[in-house]
Amino acid sequence: MRTITTVREMQMIALRLKREGKSIGFVPTMGYLHEGHLSLLKAARKENDVTVLSIFVNPLQFGPKEDLATYPRDFDRDSKLAEQEGNDFIFYPSAEEMYPGTLSVTARVQDRTDVLCGKSRPGHFDGVATVLTKLFNIVQPDKVYFGMKDAQQVAVVDGLVKDFNFYVEIVAIETVREADGLAKSSRNINLLPAERVEASALNQSLKIAESMIVEGEKDPREIIVQIREHIEKNTTGHIDYVEILSYPDLKGLDRLEGTIIIAIAVKFTKARLIDNAIITINKES
Amino acid sequence: MRTITTVREMQMIALRLKREGKSIGFVPTMGYLHEGHLSLLKAARKENDVTVLSIFVNPLQFGPKEDLATYPRDFDRDSKLAEQEGNDFIFYPSAEEMYPGTLSVTARVQDRTDVLCGKSRPGHFDGVATVLTKLFNIVQPDKVYFGMKDAQQVAVVDGLVKDFNFYVEIVAIETVREADGLAKSSRNINLLPAERVEASALNQSLKIAESMIVEGEKDPREIIVQIREHIEKNTTGHIDYVEILSYPDLKGLDRLEGTIIIAIAVKFTKARLIDNAIITINKES
Structure with missing residues (x-):
């Protein structure tokens, strides 16, 4: 080298x-x-x-x-x-x-x-x-x-x-993850021990969103509500944003179709974590 | 082809x-x-x-x-x-x-x-x-x-x-020129016959500037005065700009040194003409 x-x-x-x-x-x-x-x-x-x-x-x-x-x-x-x-x-x-x-x-x-x-x-x-x-x-x-x-x-x-x-x-x-689903990041080391445990809720919330979409949910607002609720219930972090946009052009959506991104950012005491899921929605579904 | x-x-x-x-x-x-x-x-x-x-x-x-x-x-x-x-x-x-x-x-x-x-x-x-x-x-x-x-x-x-x-x-x-020094341009055809004759004054004024520099003139303002005077005396055109700048970074100059551009733009009835000269000034001179 x-x-x-x-x-x-x-x-x-x-x-x-x-x-x-x-x-x-x-x-x-x-x-x-x-x-x-x-x-x-x-x-x-x-x-x-x-x-x-x-x-x-x-x-x-x-x-x-x-x-x-x-x-x-x-x-x-x-x-x-x-x-x-x-x-x-x-x-x-x-x-x-x-x-x-x-x-x-x-x-x-x-x-x-x-x-x-x-x-x-x-x-x-x-x-x-x-x-x-x-x-x-x-x-x-x-x-x-x-x-x-x-x-x-x-x-x-x-x-x-x-x-x-x-x-x-x-x-x-694809994002590399810890065993509990937390996206790997240099910043994870700045999480307090309790926050480190809670932080798996970010990826969990994305999984919940994916299930909702698979089951036919087309309204991004419904999904955002569920993600926020899961993070608020399971972490002490402060939600910076939860957004669902078209991908890769990153435009707002009234209804879920095509390829979309669900992205979240949550602030903990000394670390701000981000995570996302990219999902392509079948037109037939 | x-x-x-x-x-x-x-x-x-x-x-x-x-x-x-x-x-x-x-x-x-x-x-x-x-x-x-x-x-x-x-x-x-x-x-x-x-x-x-x-x-x-x-x-x-x-x-x-x-x-x-x-x-x-x-x-x-x-x-x-x-x-x-x-x-x-x-x-x-x-x-x-x-x-x-x-x-x-x-x-x-x-x-x-x-x-x-x-x-x-x-x-x-x-x-x-x-x-x-x-x-x-x-x-x-x-x-x-x-x-x-x-x-x-x-x-x-x-x-x-x-x-x-x-x-x-x-x-x-290098700029391609007519026999009388006028820079070739698709726009020359829009000059009135009398303007076409006058237009050679643009290149002449640049030649005058070059002579002044060869003779040791270091003040850009003096040169600009002479260029303007030559164009105003010999054409019916309206001067858009006469500028002397460093080249290629195009910064204003208090004193002529290094490589410079002398650039002019003159508006005639139906054509705006531009011309320029790039000159490198010997440090010793």
Whole structure:
């Protein structure tokens, strides 16, 4: 495994690989890898000739009051984990390397952002779309891997790839879960012991919603009521949102049809957890 | 020569050419080709294995009061001219093909646009940067050709390529001129006969500016005074702007140094003409 720190070297390697007819699987991350990231790397390893993992804490996607400075970093540990997964290249540029001067052009996301987590993070997805535009041009991937846990990010990237005509396939990998169904996250460690037990109610509430849909429920409001009730009854957390939207265009729905996302965010004492389920509703049902 | 009308086919052709190790020279245009365009195509033909000319009147770069509907189009003539230049592919998509739905992501140009022609065309360069981002991903060029007549566009594309890390070389081709120095333009035909004679004063005023700089003038205001005086004395046109800026970052200057652009725009009865000179000032002088 090689670690590349300059844009130019990474781009030269990628272009050489493309000329050799090799497929490139790309896993963009902000580092501090956990099992979720490793499941992306495993999939990339399986489906491509060469894998590239990027580790870059992108300042552009942090708001002025967010935790850019304290975002956890541990390159040595990340590097070992990536090597164990058989990864080929880590692209690990500095902020100065990625943003050497004031940007004169950025990507602006004008849709799919005023819902879910985007509502409380203005500009966040502009930063995500801008850095991914850069990374796609630098790494030249055939396939790029994202976790479905951050479903809104996958939806925004879907728009980015279509609207900018990037020739790259988005592979969305299912959320990795603990035995009790809790979605794996670096933030779970910040849950109090009692909260950790309660937190399984998030995934349970999504299962309840799925059952209601299977049984024919078409009214999103009915489902939202049941989800809220289950979380409120079974946790001490504070519900940030429970939303049901079309997927991937993230529009509000009066009636459930097509492919939808049920997404929830719950604040505990020191951790805000998110989870979601994507469901395709059979037209006949 | 082949004409391609779908994004998918053009992208497949470009990717195949890249895999075969062929270099692609790209000339993006809005059609209605004149000698300026053909000089770009000639240069592309000379420097690349394969040439692609795109003809696309991009709705995104026209303001609501601008002439999108009446913009001149003549595909048959363009096609013949391109073939005569030995061009390989014309990419000629419809607006629906390029913009099949509402865009969720666009490129935003936040610098180099509040000067020169950009001042009076808000959003114009966002549209240019968005369509070029798409076209670069579709056509996969090694080199892309622009005329220096539209120097602000070249400066914006320079920012786009750097900020989005496109692996493409921008080739800026010198403005093609009439015998009396007037920059060639489709709009020259709209000059009244007397205005056509006067119009050579634009290029003359740039020559006067160049002489002043060679002789050691360092104050942009002095040069602007002389340019204005020459145009006002020798034409019936109305000066839209005379600006001297750093190039390509298009910042105002108190003192002339480095590479600069002297740019002018003059309105005649039925035609607005632009011209410019790019000059690099020797530090020793």
